[in-house]
Amino acid sequence: xxxxxxxxxxxxxxxxxxxxxxxxxxxxxxxxxxxxxxxxxxxxxxxxxxxxxxxxxxxxxxxxxxxxxxxxxxxxxxxxxxxxxxxxxxxxxxxxxxxxxxxxxxxxxxxxxxxxxxxxxxxxxxxxxxxxxxxxxxxxxxxxxxxxxxxxxxxxxxxxxxxxxxxxxxxxxxxxxxxxxxxxxxxxxxxxxxxxxxxxxxxxxxxxxxxxxxxxxxxxxxxxxxxxxxxxxxxxxxxxxxxxxxxxxxxxxxxxxxxxxxxxxxxxxxxxxxxxxxxxxxxxxxxxxxxxxxxxxxxxxxxxxxxxxxxxxxxxxxxxxxxxxxxx
Amino acid sequence: xxxxxxxxxxxxxxxxxxxxxxxxxxxxxxxxxxxxxxxxxxxxxxxxxxxxxxxxxxxxxxxxxxxxxxxxxxxxxxxxxxxxxxxxxxxxxxxxxxxxxxxxxxxxxxxxxxxxxxxxxxxxxxxxxxxxxxxxxxxxxxxxxxxxxxxxxxxxxxxxxxxxxxxxxxxxxxxxxxxxxxxxxxxxxxxxxxxxxxxxxxxxxxxxxxxxxxxxxxxxxxxxxxxxxxxxxxxxxxxxxxxxxxxxxxxxxxxxxxxxxxxxxxxxxxxxxxxxxxxxxx
Numbered sequence: 001x002x003x004x005x006x007x008x009x010x011x012x013x014x015x016x017x018x019x020x021x022x023x024x025x026x027x028x029x030x031x032x033x034x035x036x037x038x039x040x041x042x043x044x045x046x047x048x049x050x051x052x053x054x055x056x057x058x059x060x061x062x063x064x065x066x067x068x069x070x071x072x073x074x075x076x077x078x079x080x081x082x083x084x085x086x087x088x089x090x091x092x093x094x095x096x097x098x099x100x101x102x103x104x105x106x107x108x109x110x111x112x113x114x115x116x117x118x119x120x121x122x123x124x125x126x127x128x129x130x131x132x133x134x135x136x137x138x139x140x141x142x143x144x145x146x147x148x149x150x151x152x153x154x155x156x157x158x159x160x161x162x163x164x165x166x167x168x169x170x171x172x173x174x175x176x177x178x179x180x181x182x183x184x185x186x187x188x189x190x191x192x193x194x195x196x197x198x199x200x201x202x203x204x205x206x207x208x209x210x211x212x213x214x215x216x217x218x219x220x221x222x223x224x225x226x227x228x229x230x231x232x233x234x235x236x237x238x239x240x241x242x243x244x245x246x247x248x249x250x251x252x253x254x255x256x257x258x259x260x261x262x263x264x265x266x267x268x269x270x271x272x273x274x275x276x277x278x279x280x281x282x283x284x285x286x287x288x289x290x291x292x293x294x295x296x297x298x299x300x301x302x303x304x305x306x307x308x309x310x311x312x313x314x315x316x317x318x319x320x321x322x323x324x325x326x327x328x
Numbered sequence: 329x330x331x332x333x334x335x336x337x338x339x340x341x342x343x344x345x346x347x348x349x350x351x352x353x354x355x356x357x358x359x360x361x362x363x364x365x366x367x368x369x370x371x372x373x374x375x376x377x378x379x380x381x382x383x384x385x386x387x388x389x390x391x392x393x394x395x396x397x398x399x400x401x402x403x404x405x406x407x408x409x410x411x412x413x414x415x416x417x418x419x420x421x422x423x424x425x426x427x428x429x430x431x432x433x434x435x436x437x438x439x440x441x442x443x444x445x446x447x448x449x450x451x452x453x454x455x456x457x458x459x460x461x462x463x464x465x466x467x468x469x470x471x472x473x474x475x476x477x478x479x480x481x482x483x484x485x486x487x488x489x490x491x492x493x494x495x496x497x498x499x500x501x502x503x504x505x506x507x508x509x510x511x512x513x514x515x516x517x518x519x520x521x522x523x524x525x526x527x528x529x530x531x532x533x534x535x536x537x538x539x540x541x542x543x544x545x546x547x548x549x550x551x552x553x554x555x556x557x558x559x560x561x562x563x564x565x566x567x568x569x570x571x572x573x574x575x576x577x578x579x580x581x582x583x584x585x586x587x588x589x590x591x592x593x594x595x596x597x598x599x600x601x602x603x604x605x606x607x608x609x610x
Binding site for chain 1: 443444445451455456460463464465467470471473474496499503504
């Protein structure tokens with residue numbers, strides 16, 4: 001059943017083209033602001049503060065910034081110790097090294113000890129670009145989602161990043177927050193409110209639900225526009241809180257739209273696609289198509305080229321929607 | 329930044345009194361492990377005198393208030409030495425001694441490896457080797473930022489320092505001049521698969537720590553005057569992190585267990601248990 005022309009969506013897409021913010025930069029700036037407000041916030045990095053953008057905090061509060069050098073296991077262990085000593089540590093490096101190199105350190109002390117460490121890792125996904133497969137973390141969300149006590153957040157834009165960073169500082173417990181290198185369109189109005197364990201519906205629709213994470217959220221919104229022109233009313237959900245998961249929202253979408261597409265800049269295994277599959281299979285099975293990397297590593301290239309290569313564009317999401325609708 | 333004043337240490341401890349406490353702690357360890365049916369015997373016995381010196385003569389703590397903010401902090405990085413730590417904490421009154429009988433059992437407050445979520449007096453979960461020195465560094469940094477007089481102590485196994493993360497942390501401690509931190513190496517020269525010299529040589533160990541910028545002391549890990557003197561030196565010195573390489577004997581205190589790799593993760597059988605009780609003067 002074709003939906004009405006969504007003028008609100010169209011003006012939002014116009015705004016999307018005009019405003020672009022990088023989630024890593026918004027993290028860095030918010031962190032510096034938080035540092036001013038709370039003397040217990042400390043920041044650690046592993047020789048990448050120019051990339052992770054902890055440099056803003058480092059410049060403002062050098063006595064509370066600890067560069068651990070190229071030593072990510074030591075970074076996480078030291079962050080754990082600082083939390084034990086009553087500080088609120090934000091530990092940053094690239095997603096690959098934070099969650100890969102130091103996975104066991106995160107598991108054994110931060111997660112197992114339920115310590116108040118905020119791991120904010122940049123360069124998640126293939127949009128890392130030219131550095132290539134070694135630096136493109138396409139497993140990080142799976143590695144963090146599997147840990148008990150870990151909150152896993154993937155902000156979709158600048159306002160959401162600011163809200164989540166601020167929330168993380170106040171929350172008692174381990175948090176993993178993935179930021180990206182690419183500037184992203186602004187989707188949320190200010191003030192953006194974040195609620196733990198809640199996903200949000202960005203666009204209503206009854207034919208199919210497109211569930212996105214991070215850079216794939218604007219792609220889902222664009223795909224919804226493309227599908228609307230074909231008379232398909234797509235609902236768009238931003239599941240930026242990957243853990244704890246808003247499974248009730250997913251079940252409602254399954255019940256109300258009957259078909260889902262998931263889209264993430266990550267392997268389809270272990271993160272969004274898997275999480276949604278688990279919920280549907282246990283609670284409300286409906287046809288599902290997952291968009292993401294399929295058992296492959298990243299490669300060098302410009303971010304836009306890579307997103308196209310790995311099937312992570314709005315056109316790909318729209319194609320997946322048509323595919324899943326055919327199975328309804 | 330002004331350095332916080334170091335808290336006054338307890339009154340001069342009596343080595344013979346500490347020796348007696350150590351004997352009782354060893355008896356507790358043997359009892360605990362025999363009853364539990366599993367656990368780490370050799371490394372618990374080699375660490376006993378170090379732990380007794382630390383907890384009964386050096387560290388400021390309040391057993392009735394395990395979260396006292398000004399307490400000195402101890403991290404058992406060689407987490408498998410848990411039985412020794414538990415026995416010491418029990419004797420100090422952090423929890424009832426009767427709990428020792430429940431080691432490793434389902435529902436026990438005494439887990440197989442230290443778990444801060446379960447046991448009063450345990451600061452952080454450990455067990456996976458090589459991680460405790462980084463944690464100790466973080467704690468030392470927080471303590472300094474908070475301008476607290478607390479001192480941080482961490483016990484490392486010698487096999488454990490084959491882990492690369494230990495050396496990352498050693499670099500950091502020197503880089504950040506963490507002089508409120510004292511590490512102790514339980515140098516019993518053995519690991520599961522044999523002598524450390526044969527499995528993965530650690531020597532020259534003292535020179536390695538010195539090269540990493542640590543004030544390095546060596547002492548007999550079973551001699552209380554020596555341990556106390558080394559700790560006193562560490563207490564007084566400034567500007568660098570300190571390491572005490574404590575030369576120990578794995579399984580120390582019971583002749584049939586001493587200096588053997590076999591008893592790393594093996595508990596006494598009935599005959600060995602009776603022999604141990606006899607030798608420890610039960």
